[in-house]
Amino acid sequence: MDATMTETPRRSAPASAGRPRTEVNEIRTTVPELATPVWAKRLALGVGWFSIGLGLAEVVAPRKITRLFGVDEGAKLVRGLGLREIASGVAILTGSRIAPVLWGRVAGDAMDMASIAAALKDEEANRRMVALGIGAVAGVMLLDAFLGKRLGETRS
Numbered sequence: 001m002d003a004t005m006t007e008t009p010r011r012s013a014p015a016s017a018g019r020p021r022t023e024v025n026e027i028r029t030t031v032p033e034l035a036t037p038v039w040a041k042r043l044a045l046g047v048g049w050f051s052i053g054l055g056l057a058e059v060v061a062p063r064k065i066t067r068l069f070g071v072d073e074g075a076k077l078v079r080g081l082g083l084r085e086i087a088s089g090v091a092i093l094t095g096s097r098i099a100p101v102l103w104g105r106v107a108g109d110a111m112d113m114a115s116i117a118a119a120l121k122d123e124e125a126n127r128r129m130v131a132l133g134i135g136a137v138a139g140v141m142l143l144d145a146f147l148g149k150r151l152g153e154t155r156s
Contacts, residue, residue, distance in 0.1 A: 036151060036154045037150065037154075040147055040150045040151055041098070041151070043143075043147060044092060044098050044102065044147050044151060045092065045093060047089075047092060047102070047105075047140075047143065047144065047147065048088075048089045048090075048091075048092030048093040049089065049093070050089070050140075051085045051086070051088045051089030051092065051105070052085070052086055052089035052090065052093075053089075054082070054085050055081075055082040055083065055084070055085030055086035055087075055088075055089060056082070056086065057082070058078050058079060058081055058082025058085060059079055059082035059083060059086070062074075062075040062076070062078035062079045062082070063075045065078050066078060068126070068129055069116065069119050069125060069126055069129050069130055069133060070119070070122070070124050070125040070126035070129065070130075071119045071122050071124075071125055072124075074115070074119075077115060081108075081111070081112060081115065084108055085108070088101060088104065088105050088108065091104075098147075098151050099147075099148050099151040099152035100148075100152075102144050102145075102147050102148035102151065103144075103145075103148045103152075105144040105148075106141055106144045106145050106148060109137050109138075109140055109141035109144060110141070112137045113134055113137045113138065113141070116130055116133045116134050116137065117130070117134060
């Protein structure tokens with residue numbers, strides 16, 4: 001028997017479909033990640049624990065928080081915002097889909113900023129603490145949005 005008859009014909013990869021090999025390799029490197037980055041998931045879990053801690057402080061001591069900003073009223077609002085924080089934190093820690101919860105937190109952060117900014121109408125408000133509060137909430141909002149976007153790119 002002839003040696004050429006026993007050899008099997010060389011097959012190309014199904015992805016190539018007649019394209020040059022370099023183009024096939026380019027396709028392989030541009031496929032988006034399918035797995036959730038571990039660092040993003042861990043950071044989101046940290047946000048969940050932070051949310052529970054902040055929420056507990058708001059539920060347990062709302063008057064101390066309002067006094068910190070130099071405002072006499074708003075304890076009920078602070079307590080309600082604390083319950084929302086706790087619910088968000090629990091949802092992050094126990095849910096399989098974290099990204100939608102983080103986007104919900106972004107909306108909650110906007111409510112928090114509006115509530116804190118409303119304290120500026122009060123003549124006796126501690127403007128420095130109000131500004132620090134708005135800045136802190138803005139930072140957390142950016143982190144929530146970043147993680148929501150990053151985890152939303154995958155099935156998290």
